[in-house]
Amino acid sequence: MNVGFIGFGEAAYNIALGLYGEGLHGIKAHDALQNDPMMGKLVHKRAEEAHVELVDSSTAIAQWADVIFAAVPSSFTLGVCEEIKGVLKPGQHYVDVSASTPAIKKTIWEEIKATGVLFTDAAMLGSLPKKKHQVPITASGNGAAAFKETMAPYHMDITLAGEVAGSASAIKLVRSIFMKGIASLMIEMLEGAHAYGVADEVVASIGKSMDGTSFESHLNRLVTGTGVHAKRRAAELKGSIALLEDAGIVPRMTEASKAVHESLVDFNFAEMFIDKAPTQWEQIIDPVLENLQKK
Numbered sequence: 001m002n003v004g005f006i007g008f009g010e011a012a013y014n015i016a017l018g019l020y021g022e023g024l025h026g027i028k029a030h031d032a033l034q035n036d037p038m039m040g041k042l043v044h045k046r047a048e049e050a051h052v053e054l055v056d057s058s059t060a061i062a063q064w065a066d067v068i069f070a071a072v073p074s075s076f077t078l079g080v081c082e083e084i085k086g087v088l089k090p091g092q093h094y095v096d097v098s099a100s101t102p103a104i105k106k107t108i109w110e111e112i113k114a115t116g117v118l119f120t121d122a123a124m125l126g127s128l129p130k131k132k133h134q135v136p137i138t139a140s141g142n143g144a145a146a147f148k149e150t151m152a153p154y155h156m157d158i159t160l161a162g163e164v165a166g167s168a169s170a171i172k173l174v175r176s177i178f179m180k181g182i183a184s185l186m187i188e189m190l191e192g193a194h195a196y197g198v199a200d201e202v203v204a205s206i207g208k209s210m211d212g213t214s215f216e217s218h219l220n221r222l223v224t225g226t227g228v229h230a231k232r233r234a235a236e237l238k239g240s241i242a243l244l245e246d247a248g249i250v251p252r253m254t255e256a257s258k259a260v261h262e263s264l265v266d267f268n269f270a271e272m273f274i275d276k277a278p279t280q281w282e283q284i285i286d287p288v289l290e291n292l293q294k295k
Contacts, residue, residue, distance in 0.1 A: 001150070004065030005029035006058045006080050007072035008043055011097055011128055015069065016050040018133025022154040028053045030061050032076075058083050067093040067150065074100040081108045090116025093147055097122045097137075101173065102166030109141065109165035118143025121165045122158075123172035131157075140167035181253075188244070188253040195247035220281050226261065227269040227284035228277065234261035264288070 003024060005012040008031040016027050029052050033039040047054050055061060062068055062084035070080050077098040088094065094117045096108060105121040112119060119141045126135045133156055139147060140161040148158040161167045193199040210218060226233065237258040244251040267287055269278070278284060 002064055002066045003027050003069070004055075004061035004067070005052070005069045005071050006061050006084070007031055007070065007076075008034070008046060008052070008054070009071065009073075011124065012069060012071040013046040013050055014128040014132045014135070015071075015097075016052050016133075018131075019154055020051050022133065024154055025051065026053075027051070028055050028061060028064065030055050030058050032072075059087055062087045065092070067095065067147075070094065070096040070098060072098055074098045074104065078104060078107065081111050085112050085115060088112055088115040088117045091118060093118050093120065093143055093150065095120040095122050095143075095147060097124060099123075099172070100169060102170045105141075105166040105169050113142075118146050119165060120144045120147040121168040122147075123168040125172060125175065138168040138171050141165040144168075185253045185257075188249070188251065191249050192240075192244050192247060195249060196243075220279060223281040223284050224278040227264055227267070228273055230261045230264035230267075230269065234258050234265065237261065267291075 001024070003016075003019065004027070005016060006029070008016075008029040012029060012031075016029070019027065027050070029047060031043045031054070034043040034047075034054050036043075044054065046052075055064075058080055068084070070077055072080055077096060077100050094112060096105060096119070098104075102121075109119050109121075120139050120143045121141045122144075123138045124135050125138060128135050133154065136157045136159065138159050138161050140163065142163050142165075144158075144160050144163065148156075148160060151158065161171060189202070190199060193202040237254060240254050241251045241258065244254060264284075269284060273283075
């Protein structure tokens with residue numbers, strides 16, 4: 001099987017290195033910077049380490065490979081599609097691992113679907129230097145299932161997310177809202193806790209509230225509670241904002257939290273659920289989305 005990479009940065013390098021270790025040899029790649037006076041040295045060094053042959057063009061990769069990995073920055077991935085779509089063949093795997101939006105992945109599919117190619121929107125959800133080719137990948141698109149089957153002998157960790165191009169990227173980007181957002185919130189919380197000399201106590205208290213409970217249970221409890229008690233909790237956050245400001249800390253995340261709580265007040269969830277408290281997050285989120293669609 002012929003595997004080629006268009007773009008040979010960190011992602012392609014680590015996947016290629018892992019695949020070589022699984023016995024997949026003869027991998028080729030093209031990188032737009034491979035002849036750059038500065039960056040070209042790194043590209044060639046990585047290619048040598050991964051036993052990858054560099055070729056002169058993206059088109060050459062597309063004409064030769066059975067599996068094409070488009071591994072360029074998101075701002076360049078549409079350009080790669082335009083460059084190679086004229087030489088794509090039916091049954092060929094086109095795997096886009098760029099961190100592009102669902103809209104871009106859908107556009108790529110619209111551009112190439114007439115070629116008969118098998119397109120996979122592949123979202124990587126872990127550490128490439130650590131996991132290499134076994135980094136968890138969520139895959140969607142008309143070619144996702146076939147891609148998983150094709151790469152099974154090389155022990156890639158691929159989870160299917162349907163046949164719609166863009167679904168995998170949506171999972172990755174929405175997941176990032178939580179992962180980056182919770183990390184930012186933790187930083188602001190710890191700044192405040194440390195400034196007042198109560199970090200150990202705060203961490204222990206939060207741990208007692210959250211340890212040993214599933215994420216889904218926390219999700220349902222926190223979202224429904226926020227909806228029902230939005231007005232009171234928004235007012236309480238004013239005190240938290242004042243506390244941070246008194247310590248010289250900019251309350252970016254806490255201000256945002258207050259704004260979210262205030263945006264829920266007009267839904268009157270407290271009155272809506274006066275007889276029976278909500279138990280599922282959809283009971284709060286569905287009305288919010290319906291309201292947005294009306295605007």
